[in-house]
């Protein structure tokens with residue numbers, strides 16, 4: 694294992710408990726400490742930005758304090774609309790620009806994007822061990838350098854997290870000697886990959902919720 698992604702929607706124990714339904718923040722923080730003691734360096738922490746819940750300056754300050762002494766990449770992900778969350782989306786969506794303004798105001802420095810970079814726009818500060826990042830799916834050009842494909846838990850290939858095209862590859866995930874056939878099929882499908890998710894038009898594809906789609 695070369696990297697780990699951990700979801701922590703708030704560093705406030707009560708807020709964390711309300712969002713997740715579990716009062717387990719201390720255990721997770723202890724787990725991170727254990728990883729660090731083992732010199733495990735590639736730790737990413739994600740939180741979904743939720744208006745009125747974990748998106749205040751106080752929340753941002755809490756994360757600042759945390760990453761000052763912890764070498765982790767912390768990223769806020771802007772809430773995305775999916776097939777079954779329209780009411781929730783309308784209630785809690787907030788633009789990631791709000792967090793971006795906080796970073797600019799507090800002298801965080803935009804880090805230019807490497808060739809193999811993921812979707813996160815990162816910010817560094819020489820006085821901090823960790824980094825901040827923003828995953829802003831509604832920003833211009835978010836999909837421009839997309840290098841992602843997904844396989845759902847049922848074995849369907851999705852060309853985009855929010856796509857409604859793609860076919861089942863389950864029958865080619867059974868044995869090692871099917872690898873070249875699987876590669877051929879995936880390559881043929883690539884011509885159908887769209888240049889954007891079109892979420893801004895309310896097109897959420899066939900993804901009802903993101904927990905059903907793997908990485």
Ligand code: SF4
Nearest residue numbers: 836839841853854890
């Ligand atoms: S094209 Fe789809 S999978 Fe790629 S970055 Fe955009 S939303 Fe994500």
